[in-house]
Amino acid sequence: MTAPLSGAPLAGLVVLDMTHVLAGPFCATILSDLGARVIKVERPVTGDDTRAFPPFVQGESAYFAALNAGKQSIALDLRAGGDRAIFDRLLARADVLLENYRPGVMERLGYGYEVLHARHPRLIYGAVSGFGHTGPDSQKPAYDMVVQARGGVMSITGEEGGPPVRVGASIGDIVAGMYLAQGVLAALFARERTGEGAKVDIGMLDAQIAIQEHSLALTTATGHAPGPTGARHPTITPFSTFRAADGFFVIAAGNDALFAKLCEALALPLADDARFATNAARCENVHLLKRLIEAVTLGQTADHWVAVLEAAGVPTGRVQDMAQALRDPQVLARNMVLPVTPRAGGPAFSAAGNPIKMTGLPEPAARAAAPLLDGDRAAILAWLDAAGR
């Protein structure tokens, strides 16, 4: 990036984040990484549920610390007059409000979108809930696993013929939080032109449907829903894990040219074999092909084969656990693992870096600590006072 720096794109914006657990805080982290100031408005005494999520270091949750690094916290009881007055002052300064209550809760608190939009026409109201604010199930509770199950992704994840498996990352929450960030960013762009805010309503179940392009196309075109296929791609071969002497690696040979390169690199005389001449033929003989390839690859380490295939131009890579991934030279070169600067005497944590690299956006070498519950009340009140509101 050699273009002139112009600062973070969301510099100067204020996000009031009333969300807890994962989808909403994940969205707030994205906005924070883009330069916005994020103020977590937490319930008194317990705060965000994830403050109680293991693992703990010096009594503080590493999970909370990683997800909330660099945010501020104020604890407000929105049923109490004094705290409501503070919240009202915060709303007058906010560009974005995020909430993840069930539909109707904000209305009962007197902070529904209609009321807020009338009072603060520029405010952008971002909501994420299990099923969205409309439809027959909008009032039902949901967690990540509920929408992973109901949205279909578990039915295509797992061993061939085996029971459904949960995606190890919490994509039920995370992709919903990402769609919320997109809606909020689009609303911020539109506000520059119209002067008016908007409401964004994300349902976690909707987001699950949106990310299953292949399963949806297959199901609607053929009438048959796909099942799990273990570690292989359902319609491209060879495109799966293979065993080496010391672990697993993947080969992703997505077309005939790559398959020819693969055969040459492994000294396998299969490139002219009719059983493997086309992707369709390779898919039909996928299990045989796997055995023929592993008969070769089991003889050497995964690192050996990754080096051989990379030299041959075949997409490949080790299957890494998180400890290996977090010391991967490419991951480190991209600043994707950041230390969280401890508060004085506080525990040290790590957090993910920002995957959005863009002109003008600084790449910090560390993240600021996550806030203690209500830890920024005095600073936030002083900031409100300084503006005279």
Place this chain on the structure above:
Amino acid sequence: MTAPLSGAPLAGLVVLDMTHVLAGPFCATILSDLGARVIKVERPVTGDDTRAFPPFVQGESAYFAALNAGKQSIALDLRAGGDRAIFDRLLARADVLLENYRPGVMERLGYGYEVLHARHPRLIYGAVSGFGHTGPDSQKPAYDMVVQARGGVMSITGEEGGPPVRVGASIGDIVAGMYLAQGVLAALFARERTGEGAKVDIGMLDAQIAIQEHSLALTTATGHAPGPTGARHPTITPFSTFRAADGFFVIAAGNDALFAKLCEALALPLADDARFATNAARCENVHLLKRLIEAVTLGQTADHWVAVLEAAGVPTGRVQDMAQALRDPQVLARNMVLPVTPRAGGPAFSAAGNPIKMTGLPEPAARAAAPLLDGDRAAILAWLDAAGR
């Protein structure tokens, strides 16, 4: 949404999309759903690789159709003078250029960011690649499965003690495409204030690190990388699939109060049992608890238990395959499955709806058909001529 409609947030914007396969086209779909006009710039003869991806209906790919509904297509050979002149005219009209070549390819074509930024200072340049534009592996090829493997998510997906499993949805591509959309949207917002475009550089491997909040916190706090845990949450219990008489359903009882409700609903006398009194105790006795619960749930259908638990306020849901998910009343109520309006005589397809519901953004009842390769050349040239450029 009762606020006044003001139109789609990105109405009037033009996105030139040079990407192919999944990550880039997925980003373009998000921008299209927000109101932008997306022009696919495809290579002549073959076009986007996914035009050849199964399944096919009347010779057309359902995969391509679902992912590219509503976009336009022009085929350009960027090594040929006449087509380069057309591309230059398109660039002069574009707000956003998307590309997913390996770093350096656009420079060799004469369309690197530096050159384009000098010529079109307001243009936003969005790039997505396997490993991003910096770091030791930036030139290596990647597919979804390579970054799923290397980024760690396969190591936490699968049966307990079993081999790594691929996430059934192509999250290696999809979350990278979503981060690209976020960067582009942030750059569009910033451009309203600065008048200047930006380059956004997304690496698929980076995006995989960013979405694994739990695995990262656990690994960095304890020094031990987690493994796969089948269909249960690693640190919350009970939070997994359970067998009913006719299939699987999930119970997501994330705290003590929900566990008490669950025990009551199942008539299981465990709420006062010390082995299950806290989440930590339940995690220690997770397998025993599963057997005790399934001894009850195997006696009735999944629908029965979902109804019982919903009435009790316990988050639950069936494990649905994609056919079931696509006829789920909530999914349909949210317009998440849309018919693709066929071209005259062309095949009928379905596509996912837009999960971003927001004020002013229309909810169409159908999507326009995906383009034939080069199918919009005449219309695009006429549009360029009409503007006199």
